[in-house]
Amino acid sequence: MTTKTIKVDYLARVEGEGALDLHIEGGQVTTANLRIFEPPRFYEAFLQGRSHGELPDIVARICGICPVAYQMSSVQAVENAFGVRVDGQLRALRRLLYCGEWIESHALHVVMLHAPDFLGYPDAIRMAEKHGDAVRKGLALKKAGNAILRLLGGREIHPVNVRPGGFYKVPSKAELAPLAEELKQARDLAEDLVHWVATFDFPDLERDYEFVAMRHPDEYPITEGRLVSNRNIDIDIAEYENEFEERHVAHSTALHSLLKRRGAYLVGPLARYALNYDRLPASMQSLAAEAGLGPVCNNPFRSIVVRALETAYACEEALRLIAAYEMPDAPCVPLEPREGEGFGCTEAPRGICWHRYEFEADGTIRTARIVPPTSQNQPSIEEDLAAVAAPIADAPDDVIRHLCEQAIRNYDPCISCSAHFLKLSVHRS
Amino acid sequence: MARRPKLAVWKFASCDGCQLSLLDCEDELLAVAGAVEIANFPEASSAVVEGPYDLSLVEGSITTPHDAQRIQAVRAQSKFLVTIGACATAGGIQALRNFADVKDFIAAVYASPQFIDTLATSTAISAHIPVDYELHGCPINKAQLVEVISAFLAGRKPAVAAHSVCIECKQRGNVCVMVQGTPCLGPVTHAGCGAICPAYRRGCYGCYGPMETPNMPALTREWCELGADGRDIQRVLRSFNAWAEPFRQESEAHDD
Known part of the structure; x- marks a missing residue:
């Protein structure tokens, strides 16, 4: 041999x-x-001793592509620990901001990073020589997502406007209105994108995943919900550590997350879609059918179609939120720090982003634990690689x-x- | 047609946000790609053209023995090298380890510390190699990045202002948040962001790092008058540019 x-x-x-x-x-x-x-940066260590108010600014820097995910999970954990709930239009604005991140992150991956694989190009720039229209539309879509981040967050990368309890400043209805025009065009671009990626050739691979995602009574999950799986997990986010554990393996500076009883699981678009198909509006279910998707997709190569579909959904959802928006009286709910523990979990573009913090009585962070989506998917990626090879x-x-x-x-x-x-x-x- | 200059983008310890700024130039990206040859940009392309490179953009800080060697090789094959962002220009937030014992940090995050190979410090690229130009910010401003690339192509100095965020507040028409009682790092912070935080009614938190010759003691006295204590000052100075000299020195002046 x-x-x-x-x-x-x-x-x-x-x-x-x-x-x-x-x-x-x-x-x-x-x-x-x-x-x-990837060189470790030790976030969970240097967060000890920092103030709860600094948390969204600091954890944003874990990731330049999905800073809002970290900001949202962290402020949710602070509010959970201090016994405050952010509702109404402030909650709606957070969801809108998050839609912006889904759109920019998904459009970047689908068009600039992933589509070249299916069409045989090393990158989107070279792909643009033959598929210029698709690349330009992808960039326009990404720009629309970034427009939301810029308006609500102040800038596209590491937005400055998120704080525990809400925002520093909220827009007026009139300030938000121009976004709707850009998003209407973006929704059409995203629908075209779904149809375009659905024409790609996909390798045959069906995997028997345990999907894990959030689930909310009314919404396609983004900002909150329970944690569910297709193998009977249905838990509050505070119970995460009962079902899941992290292992430090020699070949990775990212800790591996596993189901204590069953091992690898999958988070992200395929999991969200399979577990929440019934939460998609009829327009999106029809779009999925046009793209050849059933209510569950077990082919990881088709994730590009689901990601494009979620981009279209995020445009539509953003338009709905803008149409229903009324400027809240205050940009933020007052917080009184207290000693205790808080949990936060939201759906980052790549899957659930889970946080736990312990706070001292003055709101200083005693301990921090952050579980990002990619570390959860590592074991699944390894199983896919074995199955593919x-x-x-x-x-x-x-x-x-x-x-x-x-x-x-x-x-x-x-x-x-x-x-x-x-x-x-x-x-x- | 003359040969297009070869562009390379390199990553060290970072969040990827600064190199993402290049892909965030949605309106300019295809034009940039027409003016330079994107020869080595792994985040965007699987095609790699061998060096030497005419322009290298370096993101991230040096935190491992391997990266301390790798940056030497990057310098050797780069004619003009620009560091982008707070990690590359000041060590980033991961430089908070410089104030602590890195062994404690490893133990706080990892169950098996023996698997982790890291340096005791996180340092700016300029601590390891000569750097031709530094673009500040966490993250950098994409318009400034396009300006740096344009200036390089035209063979001129980039038009990037070195004054404080205060000037940008005046340009933007912001009402000073400090006179309204909100502590702000704007008076000592390098311009470039466009004074976003004051425009969103919060104090600047210094993500563009110190301006040239900042008056740190004068500012922190003002902070104290607004009710901040030593811990507040130390916290705000010890973030994304904590290891930049003026911020580091002033934060150490507020040790208990």
């Missing part, structure tokens, strides 16, 4: 640094390790390498969040 190594020094079009080791013995894939060696274990290295990279990009992995740099080496013996 021969031993062979395939190496990709830097997996491209993902946010972060990591590597992949595949071991193939006698035509069987024995191990598939996604190695993450197994039927083609005898194929040329280039074929395996390309499909494995694509399989990783199915997840829109945000390795900066979790820890960045993907190197692929295949060992055969």
Whole structure:
């Protein structure tokens, strides 16, 4: 038997640094390790001793692509600990801000990072030579999402306007109105995007995932809900640690999250969609059907279609929120710090982003624990890689390498969040 | 047609937000891609053209022994090297370890510290190699990034103001939040953001780092008069630019 190594020094079009080791013995894939060696930044350590008021500004810096997710989970945890609920139009504005992040993040991944895989280009710039219209529409869509972030948050990356209890400043109805015009166009662009990506060729792969997502009585989940799975998990977010655990493995600076009893699970668009199809408006269910999606999608390569669909949903939801908006009397609900523990969980573009903090009586953070979506998906990514590589274990290295990279990009992995740099080496013996 | 200059984008310890700023130039991206050859930008492209590169943009700080070596190799193949963002120019928020014992930090986050290979400090790129230009901000301003690239192409100095956020407040027509009783780092903070925080009725928290020759003691005296104590001052100075010299020195002056 021969031993062979395939190496990709830097997996491209993902946010972060990591590597992949595949071991193939006698035509069987024995191990598939996604190695993450993004340098650790120790957020949970330096948050100790900081003030609850600084939390949304600090945790935003975990990720430049999804800062709002971190801000929203953290303020929810503060409010939970201090016994305050943010409702009405302030809650609606938070959801609107979050829709902006879904749109910019999903449009970036679908058009700029993922679509080139299906059409055989190294990047969206080269793809634009033949598919200029699609790239320009994708950029316009991304811009519309960023317009929401800029108006409500002050800027696209690391918005400054989020605080525990609400916002520093809220817009008037008239200030919000111009966004609607841009979003109406964006909704049409997103529908075109769904139809476009649905025409791609998808490798055949059906996986039996345990999907984990939030679930809300009325809404497609973004800002709050219970945690549910397709294998009978239905818990309050405070019970997360009863069902899930993090393990520190040698090959990753991102902790691996696992179901204590069953191992790998999947968070993100496929999970949200499968568990909340009935919460989508009829217009989006029809759009899904036009794109060839049933109520559940188990093919990770088709996640690009679900992500495009969620982009269309976020545009539509943003329009609904803007139409119903009335300027609240105050930009923020007053908070009285108290000693205690608080939990926050929201649906980042890549899946649930779970936070727990303990606070001292003056609101100083005693301990922090943050579980980002990509660290939860790592074990699932590894299982996908084994499943993708197994039927083609005898194929040329280039074929395996390309499909494995694509399989990783199915997840829109945000390795900066979790820890960045993907190197692929295949060992055969 | 003359050869287009080769652009490379490099990442060290960071959140990716500053390189994302390039992809956030939705209106200019295709024009930029026409003016330069995007030769090495892994976050956006799987095609890599070998160096040397005419312009390197470097994001992130140096936090591992491996990265301390890698930045030397980046410098060696870059003709003009620009650091972008607070991590690359000042060490970033991960430089908070510089004030503590990194072993305690590792133990607080990781169950198996022996797997973690990290330096005791997080430092700016300029602490390791000569840097040709620094663009500040957490995150950088994308219009300033386009200006830096345009200036490079035209062979001129970038038109990036070095004054404080206060001037930007005046330009934007903001009412000073400090005179309304809200502590603000604007008087000592490098311009570039467009005075966003005061426009949203909060004090500047210094994410663009110190301006040139800031009067730190004068500002912190003013903060104390507005009711801030030493811990408040230390906290606000110890964030995304904590290891930038003026912020670091002043924060240490407020140790208990």
